[in-house]
Amino acid sequence: MPTPNTAKPFLPYSEQLALLKKRGLIVPDETYALAVLKKTNYYRLSAYSLTLRKDDVFYENVAFDDIMELYNFDSEFRKLICEYTGYVEISARAYIAYFHSQKYGPLGYLDTTKFDSEWKHAYFMDKLNTYLERSKDAFVIHHREDRNRVYPLWVAIEVATFDMVSKLYKNLLPNDRAAIAKKYYGISSRECIENWLQCAVVARNVAAHGGRFYNRVGLNPAVKLSPKHQKEFSGTRPFGYVYAIYKLLPEDRKLSMLNDISKLFRKHPFALPKHLGFPENWQELIIE
Incomplete structure (x- = not known):
């Protein structure tokens, strides 16, 4: 198991969203996206993006709503x-x-x-x-x-x-x-x-x-x-x-x-x- 000094650092909601944007995700409505992150574990939500990215970089034109479409499905x-x-x-x-x-x-x-x-x-x-x-x-x-x-x-x-x-x-x-x-x-x-x-x-x-x-x-x-x-x-x-x-x-x-x-x-x-x-x-x- 990873020791505390090898675990990924804790990220506040705003930084979680910033990370997604840095990886190329289009986020038209940041208020909505933050509200989703607050009630849905980031790790849980990110699993629905696995088919929408490669090596942590989102494919072109992938938006936050696309992830939510898969999540809702x-x-x-x-x-x-x-x-x-x-x-x-x-x-x-x-x-x-x-x-x-x-x-x-x-x-x-x-x-x-x-x-x-x-x-x-x-x-x-x-x-x-x-x-x-x-x-x-x-x-x-x-x-x-x-x-x-x-x-x-x-x-x-x-x-x-x-x-x-x-x-x-x-x-x-x-x-x-x-x-x-x-x-x-x-x-x-x-x-x-x-x-x-x-x-x-x-x-x-x-x-x-x-x-x-x-x-x-x-x-x-x-x-x-x-x-x-x-x-x-x-x-x-x-x-x-x-x-x-x-x-x-x-x-x-x-x-x-x-x-x-x-x-x-x-x-x-x-x-x-x-x-x-x-x-x-x-x-x-x-x-x-």
Whole structure:
């Protein structure tokens, strides 16, 4: 780690703006630019200029508003990711709860033999019980006080986080994972569903914490893709994660996701799809 005498010096807002101008950025409205810098970390904002400069020198005619256009695009892109991963989370809860309860009964999820790993099941149950005890939701209080803390899976799973739901699916018995993958997602690969759910969780976390998608590389884990798709787009770029989210969506949400993303690119033409890993024929690829 850098020592204090090697760290970059602190710069007041006015000097941050002066540095941007020195590097060739056009700033027509300095009052506006300073207001943005005051509420947005300089380092965070500068990340959106990476495609607009080389070696810390801005390309000709690049303005502060161009950076803000990318920043605002990314903000709206995050909202879409949050919205559609929300649909993925809700449906995954429903699928798992219905399938498992139908096969093993409403309390079958308490039986460790109905899961792949005993210790992973124990860890899940420990977290789940903590959330159930803390919950102030009326449906949980009802089962806590009037049902002697007996929670059917379709009740208990509603307090689980998206990450917990993803890990719950991954710890189901292999045949159960495969059955859910086929019945609800229409594919035979349980490994894909495991991976895609994990990627959807990561995408949700990036979006929820204000992380950057534009010009981002190296998302982890890589989205599991067919050999054909591996040649057409990257599983570690934002489009790969969009692909995974789309594949997990209920059928009645898929078209709206495609339309919303298309509208967003039309609204912000300065934001280039290639900087999120979107191929030119991304809509055709995603619906294959």
